[in-house]
Amino acid sequence: MLKRFFITCSGADKDLIYSCSNGEQNKYAGIGATVLFTALMAWIAASYALYTVFDNVYTATFFGLVWGLLIFNLDRFIVSTIRKRNRFGQELLQATPRILLAMIIAIVISKPLEIKIFQKEIDTVLLKEKNDMALANKKQVANYFQGDLDKNKAETDSLKSAITKKEKEVNALYSTYITEAEGTKGTMKLGKGPVYAEKRQKHDAALAELEALRKTNTDKIAAKEKQAETLKADLDKKVSDSQPVIDGFDGLMARINALDKLPWLPSFFIMLLFLAIETSPIIAKLLSPKGEYDFKLEDAEMAVKTNLEQNNYQRELLRTTDAGIYDDVYAEIRSDRELYNYKKKKAIEMLEMQADRFAEKQKGVM
Incomplete structure (x- = not known):
């Protein structure tokens, strides 16, 4: 049951993955579990960040859940759209935009948790800044x-x-x-x-x-x-x-600014940790060899592609054949003398009617 849920989180085609070996299913279950836990960490991080803004647990939890679901959907989409190629360079080129997106998500996720981890140090910096602001405010008011x-x-x-x-x-x-x-x-x-x-x-x-x-x-x-x-x-x-x-x-901005005034190395390593977690499903899929699921997925895609190309070819052939037939039909009609004489007769009648109307109009003017 849990394995099926993790496979669903990975975004793999269920009909194909369940027809594969148990090892292939475990690989995609692991990818799905990484996607899920990354989304859970995003939920926690966003909830804490929003709590510093709204100062309300329920509001922060709700909007944090929305953010976690958004991250879950993005990660699932990123992993499910990477296709195994015959050359690693092609796979890396295909995954580059997704890796950049994962890096941005990792930075966004890590920042609130960094604020929580270094809360005591940040409170010390904020206390000093508040004291300076209080003194400056008192001096300004006194002036x-x-x-x-x-x-x-x-x-x-x-x-x-x-x-x-x-x-x-x-x-x-x-x-x-x-x-x-x-x-x-x-x-x-x-x-x-x-x-x-x-x-x-x-x-x-x-x-x-x-x-x-x-x-x-x-x-x-x-x-x-x-x-x-x-x-x-x-x-x-x-x-x-x-x-x-x-x-x-x-607030959130004040704490972010206070975090920037602390030594950068610990914060940098925490950000690298989240970056590794966020990009791990993509890296795992890039480094894993082309497996049974990838071959079956490629076979299904090639079958659809071949069928589409065949249908397009048949439609084009039908169009050109039908056009040739109509060309021959109208060529025979063009050489029919009886039809020619009939259209000539009608044309003469039209010219006579036009001449009579013109003469009557001219007489009215005179």
């Missing part, structure tokens, strides 16, 4: 908000500087009227005279201005600090919102 933050800080510092400047002015006026009262500066007279009162008045006015300025600027500074906190919160939110995108940077 985006930096202008507003710098402007806010400059305006806050300007408000604080105005208060400080006014405080220095008030302190200077305070020192002036105190030293005037002490008689150490100004008029150098001890006591609170008119000059003292004038300087005290200037100080009190400046102090009132300072209080008003401090109140106004304090409110503005509070608003600016709140605005700065809002900008920083927006910056942090922007960074946190973009972080899931960076964390999700582990």
Whole structure:
């Protein structure tokens, strides 16, 4: 039962292969088993590759199965269409396009499994790339908000500087009227005279201005600090919102690129392994000697070809013979005087009718 299934997988003609020896049947059963297992590996590889894309087991398994069936059909077609020839060069020339196709299929199949085999190393590369992307993203977002933050800080510092400047002015006026009262500066007279009162008045006015300025600027500074906190919160939110995108940077293309950054030799040998598996049915058929099945298949094809050539020859012979007969028949008819006189009579009648019609038409015009 299993042997029959593998023979079916090989694409061999059942009527011919079952009339061959047991050894010939085993050879094609082995070829069919290789075709089947290659398709199974394609199914597994495609399912894993699609899982990294869809992140859903059922969807990945379904489309992976479709891909595996496609590979199975292609391999079965490739093996079943290779014919054994009398010269190996002819067989190799015939199989070259199929070998190239098998190489492409092997590369496509091997890549997802390479990704799975080197998953830990790929995760390390992706982690480094994610960290670099996170730092670059934070720097880019910070640069985006930096202008507003710098402007806010400059305006806050300007408000604080105005208060400080006014405080220095008030302190200077305070020192002036105190030293005037002490008689150490100004008029150098001890006591609170008119000059003292004038300087005290200037100080009190400046102090009132300072209080008003401090109140106004304090409110503005509070608003600016709140605005700065809002900008920083927006910056942090922007960074946190973009972080899931960076964390999700582990799709199929990202993993393929990460695989390319690893040493190429292990990946190359895995690809060679799949290449050997994929091309093994073709190589086996090329290297195997011309067997009983090949002779019977060639005999059946030659029988069909000979029958087709014979039918074409008979059709051509029938056509040429029939044409010759008709040539002779019409040659005899051409020499019949009775038929000649009859056609002459009818022709004269047609000419007379045409002349009468023309004369009537001309009379109508006149």
